[in-house]
Amino acid sequence: MDWQGQKVVEQLMQILLVISGVVAVVVGYATESFRAMMLIYAGGVVLATLITVPNWPFYNHHPLKWLDPSEAEKHPKPQVVAKKRFSKK
Amino acid sequence: MHSFGYRANALLAFSVTALAFICAIASLSDNFSNQNPSAEIQILNINRFKKQSYENDEVSLTLDITADLESLFTWNTKQVFAFVAAEYETPKNSLNQVSLWDAIIPDKEHAKFRIQTSNKYRFIDQGHNLRGKEFNLTLHWHVMPKTGKMFADKIVMPGYSLPDAYK
Numbered sequence: 001m002d003w004q005g006q007k008v009v010e011q012l013m014q015i016l017l018v019i020s021g022v023v024a025v026v027v028g029y030a031t032e033s034f035r036a037m038m039l040i041y042a043g044g045v046v047l048a049t050l051i052t053v054p055n056w057p058f059y060n061h062h063p064l065k066w067l068d069p070s071e072a073e074k075h076p077k078p079q080v081v082a083k084k085r086f087s088k089k
Numbered sequence: 090m091h092s093f094g095y096r097a098n099a100l101l102a103f104s105v106t107a108l109a110f111i112c113a114i115a116s117l118s119d120n121f122s123n124q125n126p127s128a129e130i131q132i133l134n135i136n137r138f139k140k141q142s143y144e145n146d147e148v149s150l151t152l153d154i155t156a157d158l159e160s161l162f163t164w165n166t167k168q169v170f171a172f173v174a175a176e177y178e179t180p181k182n183s184l185n186q187v188s189l190w191d192a193i194i195p196d197k198e199h200a201k202f203r204i205q206t207s208n209k210y211r212f213i214d215q216g217h218n219l220r221g222k223e224f225n226l227t228l229h230w231h232v233m234p235k236t237g238k239m240f241a242d243k244i245v246m247p248g249y250s251l252p253d254a255y256k
Binding site for chain 2: 032
């Protein structure tokens with residue numbers, strides 16, 4: 001999963017869970033059924049798990065572009081230059 | 090969020106937090122229900138009224154209990170525990186409570202009832218204060234929710250009295 005995918009997956013997870021929780025409370029209160037509320041929320045959690053936990057191909061559309069090795073050779077690492085140091089008296 | 094385990098952990102943590110909020114909302118919604126329970130109790134008969142050999146008074150009664158507790162049930166109610174207590178004052182104690190009968194009401198369909206019963210638990214005074222005693226019969230109830238706060242309330246019915254002599 002790439003960086004963009006990780007950001008999307010976190011937002012998607014929170015939105016799905018909050019929406020399923022709100023729907024569960026509203027439906028449960030309207031139908032006076034605690035059981036309906038729990039089942040709807042459980043369904044929402046299962047759906048969110050299926051959508052956000054596996055590494056779907058959808059989350060890999062923005063791969064990181066690394067430089068070619070040849071490019072790296074043109075820009076060598078800066079070397080540490082030895083300096084003369086004054087010793088403490 | 091880079092690995093399967095991290096995503097599963099984040100989802101579990103967030104979903105349990107949201108579940109706690111949902112349960113809190115369900116508990117809070119109980120405060121907005123209209124409760125108008127009613128109850129009426131008649132004493133049909135004093136079956137026995139005697140002084141025990143070790144100086145306690147004991148009474149056996151037959152009660153006719155009519156109650157409508159349907160309005161106590163909301164979507165978040167698991168069950169209701171109801172009990173009838175005799176409450177009276179003696180020189181030693183300002184409030185004596187003796188439980189005479191109780192019941193667990195499992196659902197709304199059983200919350201409107203009429204029952205004629207002798208006292209389920211013995212009505213004994215620690216002393217001999219019951220002759221001619223005025224007392225209240227109080228219907229207490231505890232509403233046990235599926236989640237959240239438990240509610241308790243009562244209906245006090247005054248004006249009952251015991252006979253002046255043992256029988």
